[in-house]
Amino acid sequence: xxxxxxxxxxxxxxxxxxxxxxxxxxxxxxxxxxxxxxxxxxxxxxxxxxxxxxxxxxxxxxxxxxxxxxxxxxxxxxxxxxxxxxxxxxxxxxxxxxxxxxxxxxxxxxxxxxxxxxxxxxxxxxxxxxxxxxxxxxxxxxxxxxxxxxxxxxxxxxxxxxxxxxxxxxxxxx
Numbered sequence: 614x615x616x617x618x619x620x621x622x623x624x625x626x627x628x629x630x631x632x633x634x635x636x637x638x639x640x641x642x643x644x645x646x647x648x649x650x651x652x653x654x655x656x657x658x659x660x661x662x663x664x665x666x667x668x669x670x671x672x673x674x675x676x677x678x679x680x681x682x683x684x685x686x687x688x689x690x691x692x693x694x695x696x697x698x699x700x701x702x703x704x705x706x707x708x709x710x711x712x713x714x715x716x717x718x719x720x721x722x723x724x725x726x727x728x729x730x731x732x733x734x735x736x737x738x739x740x741x742x743x744x745x746x747x748x749x750x751x752x753x754x755x756x757x758x759x760x761x762x763x764x765x766x767x768x769x770x771x772x773x774x775x776x777x778x779x780x781x782x783x784x785x786x787x
Contacts, residue, residue, distance in 0.1 A: 706750045709759050725771035
């Protein structure tokens with residue numbers, strides 16, 4: 614097959630061997646450049662530059678992503694914790710009501726707590742009203758005995774808060 618190709622090629626004239634590669638001449642650098650380069654080499658080595666490596670950059674990027682994720686998770690967890698504490702306060706308050714409290718007063722308090730919960734869920738920033746309610750409930754449960762006066766005080770506070778929010782609070786929770 615090579616012979617067939619060689620027959621089709623035109624004949625080569627002259628020296629068939631390729632000439633030896635020519636070595637380039639060595640370039641002389643100016644003395645100022647050599648002196649500046651030598652002083653720079655004594656300060657820091659060219660190989661040990663202060664640039665961060667690829668893995669440092671990737672590690673810092675991942676660290677930032679983890680911190681931002683932790684921030685979002687923490688804020689969500691805090692919100693859920695506050696609402697869980699609020700729900701627990703209402704449940705403990707109703708559970709610790711005195712046994713001689715008339716059923717109408719017990720139902721009034723339960724209804725007011727349900728309506729108050731519905732109202733603060735509709736608010737953009739419910740934490741001030743929620744905190745005042747929790748303070749009243751904690752004070753009432755402090756001695757583990759809730760009096761009728763304390764129940765009335767909590768009912769009055771809840772009804773006062775509900776009176777300010779006209780029309781947007783359902784009468785009872787579904």
